[in-house]
Amino acid sequence: MAVEVKMPQLGLTMEEGTVSKWVKKEGDTVKVGDILLEITTDKLTSEVASEAEGTLIKIVAQEGEDVPVKGILAYIGQAGEVVGGAAPAPTAAQAPAAAPVPKKVGKTTVAVIGGGPGGYVTAIRAAQLGGEVTLIEKNKLGGTCLNVGCIPTKVLLHSAEALAEAKNMAELGINVEVKGVDWNKVQAKKSAVTNQLVSGVTSLMKANKIKVIEGVASFATKDTLTVTKEDGSKENLTFDKIIIASGSVPAVPPIPGVKENANCVDSTGALSFETVPKSLLVIGGGVIGIELATAYSRFGTEVTVVEAMSKLLPMMDGELTAQLRKMMETRGIKIMTDAKVQSVEGAGANTKVNVEVGGKVEVFTAEKVLVAVGRRTDTEALNLDGVGIAHDRGRIAVNDKMETSLANVYAIGDCLGKVMLAHVASAQGEIAAENALGEDVVYDGATNPSCVYTDPEFAGVGLTEEKAKEMGMDFQVGKFPLMANGKSLIMNGGIGMIKFIIGKEYKEVLGVHILGPRATDLIGECALAIGMEATVEDIIATIHAHPTVTEAVREAALAAEKRAIHIPNK
Numbered sequence: 001m002a003v004e005v006k007m008p009q010l011g012l013t014m015e016e017g018t019v020s021k022w023v024k025k026e027g028d029t030v031k032v033g034d035i036l037l038e039i040t041t042d043k044l045t046s047e048v049a050s051e052a053e054g055t056l057i058k059i060v061a062q063e064g065e066d067v068p069v070k071g072i073l074a075y076i077g078q079a080g081e082v083v084g085g086a087a088p089a090p091t092a093a094q095a096p097a098a099a100p101v102p103k104k105v106g107k108t109t110v111a112v113i114g115g116g117p118g119g120y121v122t123a124i125r126a127a128q129l130g131g132e133v134t135l136i137e138k139n140k141l142g143g144t145c146l147n148v149g150c151i152p153t154k155v156l157l158h159s160a161e162a163l164a165e166a167k168n169m170a171e172l173g174i175n176v177e178v179k180g181v182d183w184n185k186v187q188a189k190k191s192a193v194t195n196q197l198v199s200g201v202t203s204l205m206k207a208n209k210i211k212v213i214e215g216v217a218s219f220a221t222k223d224t225l226t227v228t229k230e231d232g233s234k235e236n237l238t239f240d241k242i243i244i245a246s247g248s249v250p251a252v253p254p255i256p257g258v259k260e261n262a263n264c265v266d267s268t269g270a271l272s273f274e275t276v277p278k279s280l281l282v283i284g285g286g287v288i289g290i291e292l293a294t295a296y297s298r299f300g301t302e303v304t305v306v307e308a309m310s311k312l313l314p315m316m317d318g319e320l321t322a323q324l325r326k327m328m329e330t331r332g333i334k335i336m337t338d339a340k341v342q343s344v345e346g347a348g349a350n351t352k353v354n355v356e357v358g359g360k361v362e363v364f365t366a367e368k369v370l371v372a373v374g375r376r377t378d379t380e381a382l383n384l385d386g387v388g389i390a391h392d393r394g395r396i397a398v399n400d401k402m403e404t405s406l407a408n409v410y411a412i413g414d415c416l417g418k419v420m421l422a423h424v425a426s427a428q429g430e431i432a433a434e435n436a437l438g439e440d441v442v443y444d445g446a447t448n449p450s451c452v453y454t455d456p457e458f459a460g461v462g463l464t465e466e467k468a469k470e471m472g473m474d475f476q477v478g479k480f481p482l483m484a485n486g487k488s489l490i491m492n493g494g495i496g497m498i499k500f501i502i503g504k505e506y507k508e509v510l511g512v513h514i515l516g517p518r519a520t521d522l523i524g525e526c527a528l529a530i531g532m533e534a535t536v537e538d539i540i541a542t543i544h545a546h547p548t549v550t551e552a553v554r555e556a557a558l559a560a561e562k563r564a565i566h567i568p569n570k
């Protein structure tokens with residue numbers, strides 16, 4: 001029975017390859033491991049080795065042909081054997097060509113709704129491509145990210161980390177007296193950084209000749225927006241293309257007592273407490289809950305985290321999440337998983353939170369309660385139903401070109417209700433702008449890193465071990481503890497670990513997960529590796545500087561091949 005030779009998948013992002021050269025020809029005898037052909041993708045050239053012994057009886061895909069992953073390239077069998085059976089998978093070359101999109105003469109008018117990291121990046125890209133761009137923002141340029149999200153949280157975390165380091169200085173041989181936290185100055189620093197970045201976005205709008213209108217945008221027709229200004233006046237504006245980047249707002253769970261209680265705050269409230277609270281109960285052990293728990297516990301707040309699921313940060317690598325939990329607990333943060341807040345009672349300085357955990361109800365008292373159970377899309381004002389833009393409970397539906405169900409209307413970022421990250425919103429915004437201005441590009445989230453700014457930092461890209469198992473993939477794991485990395489030992493005592501997930505057959509990098517100092521910077525190399533369809537050998541062959549934490553990235557790659565130098569290989 002003849003054996004099929006198939007187009008291999010050399011990386012997470014590979015969809016097809018081109019047969020660049022046949023090394024063997026029909027009729028040749030081949031052994032296992034003999035190179036049969038060379039293939040190329042838009043990123044690499046690779047050899048395909050034979051996995052069978054026999055005669056190359058038929059070449060199906062000729063040189064120059066594009067073949068989808070797992071498409072049949074050839075058959076190996078007995079000399080003279082005739083191959084039949086199912087027809088090979090259609091090649092990309094045989095697919096009907098898409099009709100060319102006519103390009104508009106003159107400037108294309110583009111409206112962008114929302115000035116967050118999705119919207120302002122979209123507007124700049126559209127302007128770069130020659131669009132006449134108007135951005136409509138109902139609040140502040142910079143959106144959630146710059147004003148009440150990524151940036152202000154990182155300012156608080158930076159001050160909190162500096163405080164922890166200052167308290168630890170004696171260990172480094174430096175004697176300092178730590179007098180405590182000047183909360184007003186911490187808040188002033190937060191405002192200064194935020195304001196500087198927001199004014200930077202304002203300058204970028206001017207530099208790119210983008211018209212900014214303050215007001216709430218709503219669809220009047222499929223190509224006309226009504227903008228309602230603060231004074232109540234309305235203006236109707238018509239555009240060739242409209243890109244929605246309206247973002248998200250905190251979700252309020254239907255827990256009795258939460259809405260009514262002034263001590264229950266969302267992330268925006270928790271960034272601007274008047275004083276450092278003595279105690280804080282966090283509902284939700286997701287990204288916001290964990291980052292703010294880290295910051296406030298460093299500032300001296302007694303922190304309790306209540307998470308409904310069985311683990312914190314459900315989307316991150318489970319093994320490293322468990323390590324992070326232990327570290328947080330060692331620092332005095334109380335963490336409860338599989339725990340459900342039933343109700344919130346009381347007012348004044350002490351709020352009572354009733355939590356069901358292990359079949360019992362425990363009562364906690366806290367000065368403040370942070371509600372961080374996720375975010376919902378901010379799409380109510382848009383009149384999506386009125387003009388027929390498909391959505392699922394406010395989450396706008398798009399294809400991989402970021403097109404909505406309405407021609408010429410695109411949507412990106414948090415308002416899709418999927419991956420709510422600033423860099424994802426920006427990446428999708430560039431795709432939407434390019435498509436709106438006549439290009440033909442698709443969004444691919446395979447290289448999207450997830451970063452949590454804990455202490456130490458936590459970052460991951462690609463598949464987690466759990467996900468690779470769930471997908472039934474054949475993979476191997478390499479782990480390197482940071483205790484064996486010089487720079488980590490200097491920086492944080494060697495706390496943390498790097499973990500590689502690689503494909504068993506082709507050794508492609510499937511996922512990398514890092515708990516350790518500078519994890520959120522280190523993950524860039526790993527995202528690039530996945531994007532370039534790199535193999536573990538590519539990481540190993542790259543010389544990493546000494547002494548750095550990046551050396552540990554290479555060591556974890558080596559560990560996946562049982563070749564680690566600085567730890568014993570099991």
Ligand code: FAD
Binds near residue numbers: 153
């Ligand atoms: P947004 O930033 O929400 O911007 C949408 C904008 O649209 C807003 O300014 C809004 O006022 C405006 N708007 C809405 N409706 C209308 C309308 N009808 N008319 C006119 N204007 C409208 N992500 C990360 O990647 N890294 C982090 O470290 C990080 N930290 C975070 C910390 C916190 C506390 C929070 C809450 C979020 C954090 N995020 C982080 C998530 C990140 O902020 C969002 O994913 C990102 O801001 C989404 O960008 P966006 O442009 O889609 O939406």
Ligand code: NAI
Binds near residue numbers: 308419
């Ligand atoms: P989240 O989705 O990350 O976490 C919410 C958590 O709350 C989940 O673990 C969930 O199981 C839990 N939960 C839900 N209902 C609950 C209940 N009733 N009781 C107890 N636990 C409950 O959402 P979060 O933390 O609000 O953040 C929103 C989004 O903001 C994130 O998804 C992320 O996209 C973005 N963000 C990103 C950051 C980063 O990239 N570093 C930092 C902060 C936010």
